[in-house]
Amino acid sequence: MKILVTGGAGFIGSAVVRLAVARGHQVVNVDALTYAANLENVASVAGSPLHVFEKADIRDRAALDRIFTRHAPDAVMHLAAESHVDRSIDGPSDFIETNVNGTFNLLEAARAYWTRSGKPGGFRLHHVSTDEVFGSLGPAGRFTEETPYDPRSPYSASKAASDHLVRAWNRTYGLPVVITNCSNNYGPFHFPEKLVPVAILNALHGRRIPVYGRGGNVRDWLYVEDHADALLLVIEKGRAGRSYNIGGEAERRNIDLVSTICEILDRRRPRATPHADLITLVADRPGHDARYAINPDRIHRELGWRPSVTIEEGLERTVQWYLDNEAWWRPILKRHGLGERLGMKT
Numbered sequence: 001m002k003i004l005v006t007g008g009a010g011f012i013g014s015a016v017v018r019l020a021v022a023r024g025h026q027v028v029n030v031d032a033l034t035y036a037a038n039l040e041n042v043a044s045v046a047g048s049p050l051h052v053f054e055k056a057d058i059r060d061r062a063a064l065d066r067i068f069t070r071h072a073p074d075a076v077m078h079l080a081a082e083s084h085v086d087r088s089i090d091g092p093s094d095f096i097e098t099n100v101n102g103t104f105n106l107l108e109a110a111r112a113y114w115t116r117s118g119k120p121g122g123f124r125l126h127h128v129s130t131d132e133v134f135g136s137l138g139p140a141g142r143f144t145e146e147t148p149y150d151p152r153s154p155y156s157a158s159k160a161a162s163d164h165l166v167r168a169w170n171r172t173y174g175l176p177v178v179i180t181n182c183s184n185n186y187g188p189f190h191f192p193e194k195l196v197p198v199a200i201l202n203a204l205h206g207r208r209i210p211v212y213g214r215g216g217n218v219r220d221w222l223y224v225e226d227h228a229d230a231l232l233l234v235i236e237k238g239r240a241g242r243s244y245n246i247g248g249e250a251e252r253r254n255i256d257l258v259s260t261i262c263e264i265l266d267r268r269r270p271r272a273t274p275h276a277d278l279i280t281l282v283a284d285r286p287g288h289d290a291r292y293a294i295n296p297d298r299i300h301r302e303l304g305w306r307p308s309v310t311i312e313e314g315l316e317r318t319v320q321w322y323l324d325n326e327a328w329w330r331p332i333l334k335r336h337g338l339g340e341r342l343g344m345k346t
């Protein structure tokens with residue numbers, strides 16, 4: 001299959017690109033290379049005849065039209081987005097422009113290409129979204145595909161808006177789309193502004209590890225390579241017009257997740273005092289959602305997908321990856337804004 005992947009130089013997109021190429025798919029990797037991108041994430045496939053990189057912004061309709069015409073993909077996997085909740089609080093406009101207007105642009109470019117190709121039924125536009133569109137849970141219950149949308153942050157609202165556009169393009173124009181809503185990913189190549197890499201790298205440097213509020217917020221954690229596997233299954237076998245929730249069934253309080261990372265580092269890179277001594281509770285994120293949890297029954301039942309690693313195994317692999325790949329993260333730490341507290345400008 002020839003797959004056009006947007007956001008393929010980011011964290012999850014690059015995992016999709018690497019796995020798709022490994023499985024023999026042709027990949028057209030479209031990315032604007034924002035601050036969150038890194039072409040090193042796809043260095044392992046850069047020389048492959050199955051991988052082509054196109055630097056383009058999804059807000060640029062003419063560029064998208066040229067790319068569709070030049071490459072004639074069988075499917076689109078849409079991962080390009082502004083993805084950091086804290087940044088969306090300080091500056092929401094980029095999130096509206098890329099996540100909403102950019103998705104609109106991509107839908108229109110895909111619809112025009114699909115129409116002039118004779119509306120092939122096998123074409124797919126796969127929109128990758130988040131569990132955050134469903135809002136925040138109390139101590140019980142899990143999000144299903146039928147849970148009403150209730151986004152709380154500018155980020156999740158922009159993703160919810162884009163999900164609605166994608167569904168409307170299916171119902172109004174018949175464009176064959178699939179949507180996936182996944183939980184928090186972690187794993188190799190994770191940009192060091194998100195909780196897991198921040199915890200690993202701050203611990204390694206002996207710096208305080210900030211945990212928001214009292215650390216009681218619960219997230220459902222999914223190893224990024226398992227997520228990429230699920231996404232490729234959905235693009236190949238998912239039913240048009242349907243959405244699938246993807247989760248690792250690994251709920252952890254933030255404080256427990258960070259403590260586990262510290263214990264792994266105590267074993268793998270011991271220091272005089274336990275790494276957990278560096279954990280520091282800091283002022284909470286405004287509007288911080290209490291709990292997310294995914295019910296992944298549909299993707300288990302209909303597509304037979306299951307995560308391949310437990311969270312314990314996934315965290316071991318992730319910590320070891322950061323220990324082994326200083327050449328990847330060292331230059332990124334110098335980028336603007338990293339290490340500063342974001343998301344407090346309310």
Ligand SMILES: NC(=O)c1ccc[n+]([C@@H]2O[C@H](COP(=O)([O-])OP(=O)(O)OC[C@H]3O[C@@H](n4cnc5c(N)ncnc54)[C@H](O)[C@@H]3O)[C@@H](O)[C@H]2O)c1
Nearest residue numbers: 007009010011012032033034036037057058080081130185
């Ligand atoms: N990381 C998670 O835990 C998580 C969870 C659920 C859903 N998602 C969704 O998965 C997708 C990928 O997330 P991620 O964590 O890999 O994000 P990321 O921030 O690591 O990567 C996003 C990529 O999109 C590119 N991009 C941004 N704006 C663009 C534009 N206007 N045009 C073209 N490219 C642009 C960036 O350059 C970057 O390479 C996003 O849609 C996100 O909402 C992520």
